[in-house]
Amino acid sequence: MESIKKAVALGLIASMSLSLAACSGSSSDSSSKASDSSSSSSSSSSSSAASSGGEIRLVNGKIEIDQQLKKYAEEYSKKTGVKVTIESLGGGVDITGTLKGYLLSDNMPDIFVFGGEGDFQTWKDEIITLNDEPWVSDTDVAFKSSDGNVYGFPYAVEGYGIAYNKDILDKAGVDPSKLTNINAYKEAFEKINSKKDELGLTAVCSVAAESGQMYWSTGNHLFGAYLAQGLKRDDTTYIDMLKEGKIDKERMTQFAKFIKMLFDYSDKNTLLSGTYDDQLALWANGKTAFLTQGNWVDPSLPTYKATFNCGIAPLAFDTKDTDGVLADSPSWWAIYKGSKNIQAAKDFLTSLATTDEGAKCLVTDCGMISPFHSTKIEPTTPLAKNLMGWVKEGKTYSWQWAKMPVGIAQNATGAVFESLAKGDIDESKFVDMMEKAIADYVAQNKTN
């Protein structure tokens, strides 16, 4: 009896130790695959893979282009022998938070995405300058810090304004190229509104201003017009004022008038409680003429079988003409300072920027607009094509909103937009509240 017990105990010990050994063994090769979303891959493994040389890992923040990038990475490694692993985060994942976890667990990718001034402040000690890269002189939208150093590689240009359904505008007799000031918009809105029934519209505009989920559309994108519309690309007047907690009341009043008009002509349910999908569906199904989004809606259009002609018109809130859309790189790729393959990472970015294959990946496959002047390939999707026209004519304003204090849209200004949408406040109250919200938020951020 006793011996049986002993045998069982021994067997158990043996199996346990084996499983333990197996665990620790398997962890060492798990992350050479650089698993997609799992941040659990052990620290020991990742850097051992990196140290073997000729291997880089890129964390991409745009999940829509995951497959395309992977395809390019494969071609690239066939050509150069450098293995590139693409890891895409997105779909509601907190990218900065995940990357912070990677950094603390010694699992940092060689190239990773960051989203603007706020993120840059977080990462500035962890990334290298890219001043001497060949693509720097070929683009307007590389990420430059305030001291003029280049830190971010732009992989796309995205642009927005007020997207329009050209077929509806034609039927209503509105010329979209004339939409360059608030009065032109007013006239166009009135005209379309009067023909609503015969055009089959439920409303003129498709806007969503609910502050819980759509704050990015109102508080960032629309607000971006206040900060940059009509200004030179490097003019930082209004964003500098905002960073000090101040606004230009006159400009804000004019902006408020335009937003109020936009809201007044919008579908009420979508405006107050709609999601991005609701907002998009309304426009893509031909139920509204205008949509306050940008060229990123292109990939969704086939889902709605939307075949109408469309384009982007300026967010021209002023009485004088401001003929340009807001276009910039939505986020940038930076190279991690602690990477063991800095040169390989730089080479990969250069190939993406300068080779035809790279341009094909970014423009044709991903459906984006290349941020590089030398790129010859043209986009094929409707809004991107239209945006390309604006970019070529040089009629673009920069995304100054990306330099706002982190979280201001979600935690402060988004709610002001929603209040205006609900009719709780009028334009003048909107200006007052915006001033107070910004001042308070900036003050609170400074003390912390």
Add this chain to the structure above:
Amino acid sequence: MKSLQKKLCIAAILTGSAIFIISLFLLLGKSENPYKGLLLVLGLLLAGGGIFKFPFKKHKSIMNIVFLFPMLFTFALTVLVPFVIGIFYSFTDWNGIKFSNFVGFENYVAMFSSPDYLYSFVITVIFTVINMIAVNVVAFSLALLGASNLKGTGFYRAAYFIPNLIGGIVLGYVWQFIFNKAFVAVFEGSRSMLTDPNLAILAILIVSTWQYAGYIMMIYLTGLQSLPRDVLEASSVDGASGIKTLFKIKIPMIANTFTVCIFLTLVNSFKQFDLNFAITNGAPSRILGGKAIQSTSFLALNIYNTAISKNQYALGQTKAVIFFIILAIISLTQVAISKKKEVEL
């Protein structure tokens, strides 16, 4: 004999620990050695065996600790250490990666002087109180029905319990659709409940109650079913009405169950996050004191947004520490009261 065993044991412990430490170095030093895992286990086994065979006087209690060690170690690593580090971070300017200086109680001062946190605190308390009452009333009524002689009670019990099995985020998005689309379509011309600050809190209350009542119902049900038959029979022979039996016999006899349920709902409501996040994520806006603020951002969501969306990890951590203290006070009070009750019974 004893001394030889002693020497052997000491040798085993020493070599075992040495192997263990070497293999740890290999692991942390990112070596490519394929045997490092096996080496680690071997070292541990050798050292453990040495301790096991060592002729201690208090062999048993030392063995207890040795065998508990993996559990204690894991507990310390996953609960105690992060907790202490968390409190530590609340006194620094940590940004999620590193901190550069200590700020003392600055975070605590900033927190209590920030209106959004105080507002979140107030609505969380209001929500907690109402939700606690609503869940318990609904759950107890359902439990009474479930314990009665109605046909198909088994089916109803299961049906009421099911919402609790679905994840809060999924439920939240489903209900958001119901509030935003279904209700608006049914009552033509009406606005979604989620666009009004007060109705939006009510909406979260409805979903929260709907989700949690089934679970609490199960606990009440067990309480009701454990009531001794003879007491109930005696009361009915004496001619007590249903209402009287309920208030004079059933409820006093399952007072303990009430304490448990109230405690559970209290803590659960106070920690409400997933439904809040999925249904409203802070919206709609409310005008308060000349400022437009997010009206349904409960404490947990406020903490999350402070750290993640505002990128103020230290301040978020500070709020979380206070959140913990409040929860700890509630729990300890509750436990103390329930202990007292148990003694009385």
